[in-house]
Amino acid sequence: MAARAIEAAGISTLTLSVLPAYTRAVGAPRVAGLNYPFSRPLGNPGDADGQRAILRAALRSLEAIDRPGGAVQLPFVWPESPAQARGKLKELPPIGKLLQQKPWLLLKFIRGETGD
């Protein structure tokens, strides 16, 4: 993944992740985890204070991460319920439509295989 390659090339990286377990599993060098919805990892449009706080907290966590794969969980709490927070897709992604039409392919998809 991109963070690993950038780090291997001599540039330190930090990944701010709303799915830190997955990001850590794929071997990102430094992870700042955040329990926020997808599509807006820095928070809501127009919430400059919130966005700044997250960016600041993520960058400050660098001090604490002193070994490869180290991860910190940032303390921010999303104020809405998950149902309220769910973003809206304009339509189902192409893979979603395909898996609806051919549900037997879901197992392949879950296993990380591709269909072509």
Add this chain to the structure above:
Amino acid sequence: MSHSADEAVGRSETVVLTAPPSPDEIDRNLFMDFLTRKVMKGWMEHEPRPPEIPWTPLRKPLAECRLALVSSAGVALIGDPPFDQEGERRNPWWGDPSYRLIPRGTRTEDVRLYHLHIDTSFGERDLNCVLPLDRAEELAASGELGSVAPTHYSFMGYLLRPEEFLRTSVAAMIERMRAESVDLALLAPV
């Protein structure tokens, strides 16, 4: 956002996790539907554990570092080619492996987001939700951060097979980051 969150992270008792994550930790993200959770857990379980995690220690304090931002939200300047969504519609297992340059100072109105798996309206209302350029400038102005790089980057994160992306796009990003003396890259996947 409350100040206490800022202080909490500044304190030395920040807990650093180093043990290998378990797929059950996926459940801690409350915002996924059942199917997405199942897929993510499946991907975690089938991910071969990377033998070694690359490591470049930060050579300077943050206040002297140059920062570049990277977003997987499919951000592109309005004048640049969009990410290829027709290609993905034709082959749902494929995702556009290209990348775009987002210059320092780019505003929300200068870009569009091209991504079929996320709600792009947030980033299109305020680019800082996915690529916090303005926020980074503020931290540099206050002295907490050394400087903001001249160039930032975006790609489209739906890449089931990332080999071409790594070989072409990421290699090009790295070259440019090196040329611009970037010390630190912050990636904020969507």
